Amino acid sequence: MRDLREYRRDFPILQATVHDKPLIYLDNAATSQKPLPVLETLDTYYRTYNANVHRGLHALSERATAAYEAARRKVAAFINAPQPQGVIFTRNTTESINLVAQAWGRKFLTAGDVVLLTEMEHHSNIVPWQLLSQQIGFQIRYLVVREDGTLDLSNLDRMLDGVKLMGLTHISNVVGTINPIAQIVDAAHRAGAVVLIDGAQATLHIPVDVQALKCDFYAFSGHKTCGPTGIGVLWGRVDLLEAMDPFLGGGEMIESVTLEKTTYAPPPNKFEAGTPAIAEAIALGAAIDYLTGIGMERIAEYDEMLSSYALERLGSVPGVRVLGSAPQRSSAFAFTVEGIHPHDLSSLLDTHGVAVRAGHHCAQPLGRRLGVPASARASTAFYNIPEEIDALVDALHEVKKVFGYVRP
Ligand code: C6P
Numbered sequence: 001m002r003d004l005r006e007y008r009r010d011f012p013i014l015q016a017t018v019h020d021k022p023l024i025y026l027d028n029a030a031t032s033q034k035p036l037p038v039l040e041t042l043d044t045y046y047r048t049y050n051a052n053v054h055r056g057l058h059a060l061s062e063r064a065t066a067a068y069e070a071a072r073r074k075v076a077a078f079i080n081a082p083q084p085q086g087v088i089f090t091r092n093t094t095e096s097i098n099l100v101a102q103a104w105g106r107k108f109l110t111a112g113d114v115v116l117l118t119e120m121e122h123h124s125n126i127v128p129w130q131l132l133s134q135q136i137g138f139q140i141r142y143l144v145v146r147e148d149g150t151l152d153l154s155n156l157d158r159m160l161d162g163v164k165l166m167g168l169t170h171i172s173n174v175v176g177t178i179n180p181i182a183q184i185v186d187a188a189h190r191a192g193a194v195v196l197i198d199g200a201q202a203t204l205h206i207p208v209d210v211q212a213l214k215c216d217f218y219a220f221s222g223h224k225t226c227g228p229t230g231i232g233v234l235w236g237r238v239d240l241l242e243a244m245d246p247f248l249g250g251g252e253m254i255e256s257v258t259l260e261k262t263t264y265a266p267p268p269n270k271f272e273a274g275t276p277a278i279a280e281a282i283a284l285g286a287a288i289d290y291l292t293g294i295g296m297e298r299i300a301e302y303d304e305m306l307s308s309y310a311l312e313r314l315g316s317v318p319g320v321r322v323l324g325s326a327p328q329r330s331s332a333f334a335f336t337v338e339g340i341h342p343h344d345l346s347s348l349l350d351t352h353g354v355a356v357r358a359g360h361h362c363a364q365p366l367g368r369r370l371g372v373p374a375s376a377r378a379s380t381a382f383y384n385i386p387e388e389i390d391a392l393v394d395a396l397h398e399v400k401k402v403f404g405y406v407r408p
Helices: 004-010 036-049 059-078 093-108 127-136 181-190 238-243 278-294 296-315 342-351 364-369 386-402
Strands: 087-090 114-118 139-143 163-169 194-198 217-221 232-236 254-257 262-264 320-322 332-337 357-359 375-379
Touching (some): 036 059, 036 278, 059 087, 093 163, 093 194, 278 296, 296 386
Parallel strands (some): 114 139, 163 194
Antiparallel strands (some): 217 232, 254 262, 332 375
């Protein structure tokens, strides 16, 4: 078995330099880096069998179709979906959530209904519901986030009263909290609600099993899972997908079209109008092969080790405050440094080759709730090493010197 450290070598970008310093890439929650098999899959597709899928009866099209459908089966196995038909290729998590809002919500929600979200959500799991609510008139309720970055579940049953759909993130992209999904889904189902999980921050870090989570929809992004941009996934229970109306109309999603009316193909095709992101889907399949080759359990263990190290090291820097302290947490660490604006911090860390994100992390309500509208955020992946955390901490000390920070 390869030492986890060796997988670093599969990521050419990790050899890059930035401002003449070795790149320390700690912005994995924004997007992950891509290993060689993913890059090679994209290259091979375009060099040797680029063709449209599900259309041509020629060799190239058949090969492209077979690879595209094989990628769907790989995704299904990766998240332990019962059938590949439940796997819909989208552009990203955002589009997957919009698909549920528009194709499920528009059909099944009415004025007077309630959608339950949480204060921890990324804007992707807030705005689509607000847009739809403006059209339909249902109410949106939010589960409260506590100071430690965990959800307040003390009144969950009451909050679920009258709820038709609950949407929540598996892992917070700001405070890293891993939410107790199966427990929440159980309560939501008892209340008669359908549950959508935003898995954008989960698929790179922990094994995902939609059957164990018992959710109804699960959304994630290829680019955050070592795959390319432009490809995402919505998994849905096939009976729900069958009952839903299409999201977009066009080629590929139809059974028959007359000038008067259209009947639709069964899922997943019903939700894949137009030419899909073929190369990207196939390369996502390669990313999944790569991750499962390492083993998601192994990745999760390593992640936990590196996260504890990062928390300990960050906590040792005077003036640094890490947001959230959930007992179950992943490897996104939003933090502030006393007296230094996060944007300045991020720009100065960049001069040391250290890439972190700064701002509201597309989760403004959470920032407001925690009283920290902007923060810096370091986020690791399995190809990061403890020495890179050390480099971040060294760079933080240097940045503090620039600002003349002296411990009070
Ligand atoms: N968060 C971050 O830096 P898209 O952009 O559709 O691939 O993913 C949206 C999304 C949805 N939910 C969560 C929990 C997310 O973290 C993200 C993306 C990135 O935190 C970019 S804003």
